[in-house]
Amino acid sequence: MTNKELIRRIGELKAKRNAIILAHNYQVPEVQDIADITGDSLELSRKAAETEASVIVFCGVHFMAETAAILNPDKVVLLPRKDAGCLMADMITPQDMEWIRREFTDTPIITYVNSTAEVKAMSTICCTSANAVSIARRFAEYPLIYMTPDRNLAMYVAKFVENKVQFWNGYCPVHDSxxxxxxxxxxxxxxxxxxxxxxxxxxxxxxxxxxxxxxxxxxxxxxxxxxxxxxxxxxxxxxxxxxxxxxxxxxxxAWDLMICNDMKKTSLMDVLKALETMKPRITVPESVRIRALDAIMGMLQGQ
Ligand code: SF4
CATH class of the missing domain: 3.40.50.10800 (NadA-like)
Structure with a gap:
């Protein structure tokens, strides 16, 4: 099937399903070009919440579709490639979070949105790369804050706050390279x-x-x-x-090889198949969703 034909069929099905297509800025050009909205992960999920669409096709990676599902519990969220993950998000597990919570009692845990729903749910608050410094500053009365999962974002924040900043040793292999x-x-x-x-x-x-x-x-x-x-x-x-x-x-x-392979997995054919089959669907268990939502909403309040 030609790209022209794929785009035509995607458009037809999108209307039939009352769907909206979101694409992260790191997606391949042809996928960005068919999207209703392009942007970063949180921006996309928030914009999706404002639409009348009942289906969100999230062209990005798994944690982003989870964030969309957390913020849009009444909509169907599809991730065209279920195997599109994030190496950084996978560097910290709920068990690791349990350890941090045990070792650093009474310490705010600030988690970057590039993390799984379960990890968000175990955090005090979330942050994005745009607001990490201002979120950390909200905890000025604490001698110590703990940031997960990105060590580089934590080291960047540490330059702008008075608190001591401890952090998990995760990183994005693309940016860290x-x-x-x-x-x-x-x-x-x-x-x-x-x-x-x-x-x-x-x-x-x-x-x-x-x-x-x-x-x-x-x-x-x-x-x-x-x-x-x-x-x-x-x-x-x-x-x-x-x-x-x-x-x-x-x-x-800055370097030609700053390429996230997971972000490049989604093709036009994957988008079409997702709309045809309404799969793969991403859901978050309600007990996790509610707590993860608290961490996200805590971040959004006052912004
Ligand atoms: S660019 Fe890095 S942080 Fe973003 S999805 Fe890829 S591995 Fe994860």
Missing amino acids: LTPEHVLKQKEKHPEAVFIAHPECRPEVIELADQVFSTSGMLKFVEESDNEEFIVGTEIGILHTMKKRAPNKKFYP
């Missing part, structure tokens, strides 16, 4: 370019950054900035969105 050598090479090739980095990058890479942003922050910045050239320190899929939003500007990946 970027080294100062990669960045310096690109800076030499493109001396006029501004280097923007994601806080999931290593501290020594963050040191070289002109600006540090979440993916949605990066997109806003490149659109509004007077600069014409950017070296982009995150998964390369976002360059497609950047080129669409700022077609006259130039974007260079």
Whole structure:
């Protein structure tokens, strides 16, 4: 089947099922292009909650579809590729969380949204890469805070808060693979370019950054900035969105191999099959959902 035919059939079924297609900024270009909304994981789930759609097709990875299911209990959430996981989210288990809670009693546990529903449910509060510093600052009266699962995000936050920050030793293999050598090479090739980095990058890479942003922050910045050239320190899929939003500007990946294989699994055919079969469906047990929702809503309150 040609892409044109796939897109036509997806459109027909989407209308029949009263579905909305969400795609993360790291998805392959053709999947981003058929989406009703593209964005980062939390932004997508929140926008889905505002729609009349009864079915959410989440083109992303497992924890993102879980977040959509947590925030949208009355909608059917489909993840076209059930095997699309997140290596960082898998680096911490509920058993690990039990250990943290035992060892660090009376310590707020701040969990990055890139985590499983069960881990969220065992946390004091969630954070995103955009609001991690402001969430941590809410706990200024505590001598210690504990952050999971991303050590790089925790080390970034630690620079802006007075508390001692302990953290789980998880990381995103895609962002953690970027080294100062990669960045310096690109800076030499493109001396006029501004280097923007994601806080999931290593501290020594963050040191070289002109600006540090979440993916949605990066997109806003490149659109509004007077600069014409950017070296982009995150998964390369976002360059497609950047080129669409700022077609006259130039974007260079900080390193060509910043590719998340799980984010690239979903194809147009997978989206079509999901709409045809209404599978794979992602659900979260209600007892977990309620507690995970508390951690997410705690984060959203006051923002
Ligand atoms: S880019 Fe990293 S954090 Fe995002 S889904 Fe892939 S492995 Fe997980």
